[in-house]
Amino acid sequence: MEDDISFGKILKDYLSLNAMDVMHMKDGIDGWKAFRNHHFDLCILDIMMPKRDGYELAEQIRKENSSVPIFFLTSKSQKADMLTGYENGADDYIIKPVDADILMHKIRAILKRTGDTTLTQPEQTIFKLGKFCFNYPSRTLEQDGDKLILSPKEAELLLMLCCNINQLTKREEILRTLWKEVNYFTGRSLDVYVVKLRKYLQPEVSVSIINLHKSGYMLEVKNS
Numbered sequence: 001m002e003d004d005i006s007f008g009k010i011l012k013d014y015l016s017l018n019a020m021d022v023m024h025m026k027d028g029i030d031g032w033k034a035f036r037n038h039h040f041d042l043c044i045l046d047i048m049m050p051k052r053d054g055y056e057l058a059e060q061i062r063k064e065n066s067s068v069p070i071f072f073l074t075s076k077s078q079k080a081d082m083l084t085g086y087e088n089g090a091d092d093y094i095i096k097p098v099d100a101d102i103l104m105h106k107i108r109a110i111l112k113r114t115g116d117t118t119l120t121q122p123e124q125t126i127f128k129l130g131k132f133c134f135n136y137p138s139r140t141l142e143q144d145g146d147k148l149i150l151s152p153k154e155a156e157l158l159l160m161l162c163c164n165i166n167q168l169t170k171r172e173e174i175l176r177t178l179w180k181e182v183n184y185f186t187g188r189s190l191d192v193y194v195v196k197l198r199k200y201l202q203p204e205v206s207v208s209i210i211n212l213h214k215s216g217y218m219l220e221v222k223n224s
Helices: 005-017 028-037 054-064 079-087 100-114 152-162 171-179 184-201
Strands: 043-045 070-074 092-095 126-129 132-135 140-143 146-149 168-170 207-211 216-221
Touching (some): 028 043, 054 070, 054 079, 132 152, 152 184, 152 216, 171 184, 171 216, 184 207
Parallel strands (some): 043 070
Antiparallel strands (some): 126 132, 132 140, 168 216, 207 216
């Protein structure tokens, strides 16, 4: 979704020439309608769109579909803008002008990655965490009959921690496994997901996620 009509058309034509099936929407409202009515393997959003900006649209898309990749392609280059983009669910934040070939490689890489299994499923996939029961295949966290459905990345992160209960899970290992990159922005995204998991597990006092001197995280389960 791109508000610059001429740039959006050029980008659409370029991606179409590279065997991509592309829809170009001129504002955030039309973009949301298109997303609700069609299946997309990737969403590329500008931030400064009329009617509904890219941040708001990305947040809506994430609530509807937690796994579809989202790229921000924008002229907004401030660090705060980039962090807001990642915190609203972006998989990549690309600043204009961008080399078309590099953009094409980024698109192909994320599509290949999302078509692969990002995490090898271990033998144990159901874990008791105090009064909580975490079921990885169904992505559910249940306590006293209350069931919370986790996003795919929340479930994958919790699975990695559960496979190393009361042991360190290295930060770099988590980033390379789930985000495929180790940098400042993916690290901030990881921190956001850890905060979410801590909030979900907060009612159980015997379970906590501990930050071990920035080397990684440990899922501490007392009397496990």
